[in-house]
Amino acid sequence: YSNLDPQNQKSEKLSWLDWFLPSNKVELRTKTPWNAPILWEGTFNRTYLEEYYRNNPVTIGLTVFALGKYLDKYLEKFLASADKHFMPGHKVIYYVMVDDHSKLPYIEYGTSRFLKPRVVAKEARWQDVSMMRMKTLTDMLQDFIKDEVDYVFCMDVDMDFRAPYGVETLGELVAQAQAWFMNSPNTAFTYERRPESKAYIEMGQGDFYYHAAVFGGTPSRVLDLVRSCYAGIMEDKKNNIEAVWHDESHLNKYFLEHKPTLILSPEYCWDYKIHAEMEHVKLAWAMKDYAEVRDN
Ligand code: UDP
Ligand code: MN
Incomplete structure (x- = not known):
């Protein structure tokens, strides 16, 4: 698919409106039913926000796991692109979990950028690597992250930043709308549908299909989220069941019961396989x- 990537190809730009309203069936949504903003380019004033945060400085944490082959393949580009585009101009602490310290990529970080690497053991199954992030994050948030940052984002490593991903994304409890499901009815969402799982969501329930590749908020709100998802994962293990999309299924259950205060539109986590010419993509x-x- 690399020829679909706009970094490799110049063609006419498609705006998010063209993508979002292809059939005129759905109304552009900038607010949830519970009045949380859905963040799209053009719905915020970056100049105003930057001025606010200049007067009220914040420290932002970014957690990422890169174990096994994901360490060789994705971490360098993720971190280098984050250094350029994640919260430019603000103090950032990268909490980077790897299984081999000697493979940490060398990057010349910008000013006010701090790296806190940590070695964690790699689970054998990729599903467990993904799920057990909830346990490590619970411990780390509790032990020190909560005292070091005002906001924290937890992200997958198999992505890279393309444009400023800034303070407009800061909020108490921040969720990412999964790009492929943005226009789907909730009956099409790939929630866990077996009542035996703690991640179970009844057919017809649910607001968005949230993407586990990105979530964030204040440390206390994120701690409650990861602790609760981890408890659900462990309860399922005890009952010999594994949710269909692992930690993501539990995350979706959590957000059903604890509504996010801010939703990031797919501009904040775009899959260029949907549309190669999508505009305003911050993270891909x-x-x-x-x-x-x-x-x-
Ligand atoms: N991960 C990892 N090593 C692995 C499997 C997963 O480091 O062997 C981490 C990595 O941060 C990855 C995340 O867990 O981005 C979630 O897994 P993956 O991205 O494969 O899930 P998907 O996005 O395909 O659902
Ligand atoms: Mn991923």
Whole structure:
């Protein structure tokens, strides 16, 4: 798919409106039913926000795990692009979890950028690597992240930043709308549908399909989220059931019961396979060869 990537190709730009209203069936949504903003380019004033945060400085944490093949393949580009585009001009602490310290990429970080690497053991199954992030994050948020930052984002590593991803995304409890499901009815969402799982969501319920690749907020709100998802994951393990999309299923259950205060539109986590000419993309999915990165 690399020829679909706009970095490799010049063509006429498609605006998010063209993408979002292809059939005129859906109304452009900039607010949820519970009045949380849905963040799109043009719905905020960056100049005003930057001035506010200049007078009220904040520290933002960014957690990312890169274990096994994900460390070799994705971490350098993720971090280098974050250094350029994630919260430019603000103090950022990167909490980077790796399974091999010697493979940490060397990057010349900008000023007010701090790296806190940590070695964690890699689970054998990729599903467990993904799910057990909730346990590590619970411990780290509790032990020190909560005292070090005002806001924290937790992200997958198989992505890279393309444009400023700034203070407009800060909020108490921030969720990412999964790009592929933005225009789908909730009956099409790939929620966990077996009542035996703690991640179960009844057909017809649900507001968005949230993407586990990005969530954030204040440390206390994110701590409650990861602790609760981890408890659901462990309860499921005890009952010999694994939710269909692992930690993401539990995250969706959590956000059903605890509404996010801010939703990031797919501009904040775009898959260029949907539209190569999407405009205003801040963060994009990496091209991924599943057979190559997954051991089992
Ligand atoms: N991950 C990792 N090593 C692995 C599997 C997963 O570091 O072997 C981490 C990595 O941060 C990755 C995240 O867990 O981005 C979630 O897994 P993945 O991206 O494969 O899930 P998907 O986005 O395909 O649902
Ligand atoms: Mn991913």
